[in-house]
Amino acid sequence: MSLPFSFQPDPEPPLPPSEFEKRLRAIGESSYHDRHPFHILMNEGKCDQEQIRGWVANRFYYQSQIPIKDAAILSICPDRELRREWIRRIHDHDGFQDDPGGIERWLLLGEAVGLSRQELLEQRRLLPGVRFAVDAYVNFCRTHSWLEAMASSLTELFAPTIHQTRIDAFPKFYPWIKEDGLRYFRKRLTQAPKDVHFTLRLVLDRCKTRAAQEAAMSALRFKCELLWSMLDAMYMAYVLRIQMPTSDGK
Numbered sequence: 001m002s003l004p005f006s007f008q009p010d011p012e013p014p015l016p017p018s019e020f021e022k023r024l025r026a027i028g029e030s031s032y033h034d035r036h037p038f039h040i041l042m043n044e045g046k047c048d049q050e051q052i053r054g055w056v057a058n059r060f061y062y063q064s065q066i067p068i069k070d071a072a073i074l075s076i077c078p079d080r081e082l083r084r085e086w087i088r089r090i091h092d093h094d095g096f097q098d099d100p101g102g103i104e105r106w107l108l109l110g111e112a113v114g115l116s117r118q119e120l121l122e123q124r125r126l127l128p129g130v131r132f133a134v135d136a137y138v139n140f141c142r143t144h145s146w147l148e149a150m151a152s153s154l155t156e157l158f159a160p161t162i163h164q165t166r167i168d169a170f171p172k173f174y175p176w177i178k179e180d181g182l183r184y185f186r187k188r189l190t191q192a193p194k195d196v197h198f199t200l201r202l203v204l205d206r207c208k209t210r211a212a213q214e215a216a217m218s219a220l221r222f223k224c225e226l227l228w229s230m231l232d233a234m235y236m237a238y239v240l241r242i243q244m245p246t247s248d249g250k
């Protein structure tokens with residue numbers, strides 16, 4: 001027998017916060033980019049100098065776009081208290097007062113591996129696949145709700161472990177990298193947990209419906225996919241050595 005047309009089945013109830021958090025963490029545990037074959041090669045000391053340089057140069061584009069995506073989030077966030085907190089992320093990367101910022105520290109990493117600032121700033125080694133993936137992140141944050149955009153940054157729950165792995169692995173396997181270059185990763189060990197503690201609480205508190213919780217989980221899956229895609233492009237170019245011929249023949 002069909003139900004009267006006015007009957008609406010109950011929407012799925014929201015998950016209890018502890019279960020929601022468990023599911024968010026499970027997304028990163030299964031698909032964060034620490035498991036990508038490029039990172040595994042790098043962290044086991046199996047990359048050559050050109051592969052490390054390729055990774056540093058391409059990741060620079062990600063670093064350079066982070067404050068732009070955070071500014072996009074600020075521009076759609078109606079809550080003043082949240083904006084006061086979120087703006088700190090832009091300062092962390094662009095620099096604030098005496099702190100030259102994460103982008104500057106990544107440029108030092110570039111110099112430590114033998115890349116000039118100019119080369120990074122002019123995006124000379126930027127692969128098309130990396131550009132598309134990073135641009136997709138900025139675009140996602142411009143076109144989704146501020147809460148989904150904030151939720152997509154929750155991959156940072158898993159970033160300190162991978163930063164620590166690099167701090168341990170680089171001096172051991174790549175003694176040719178100047179020590180100064182590791183400052184970026186050291187600084188993120190204290191910055192990322194602060195960011196992510198705030199964002200996790202926010203997402204758990206503000207996603208009050210099951211639909212909002214599902215949207216936050218989708219945002220996190222999307223972010224894991226784009227981080228993974230960046231490394232696919234790098235693996236193709238620097239491990240399989242397949243690159244698009246440049247149109248100007250260089």
Ligand SMILES: O=C(O)c1cc(C(=O)O)c2c(n1)C(=O)C(=O)c1cc(C(=O)O)[nH]c1-2
Nearest residue numbers: 066102152153154155156159162163188227
């Ligand atoms: O080196 C890494 O593996 C890694 C990953 C991520 C991440 O998970 O998005 C970030 C960072 N580093 C990072 O340094 C950083 O500042 C950062 C900001 C964000 C973000 O989404 O707002 N992710 C990340």
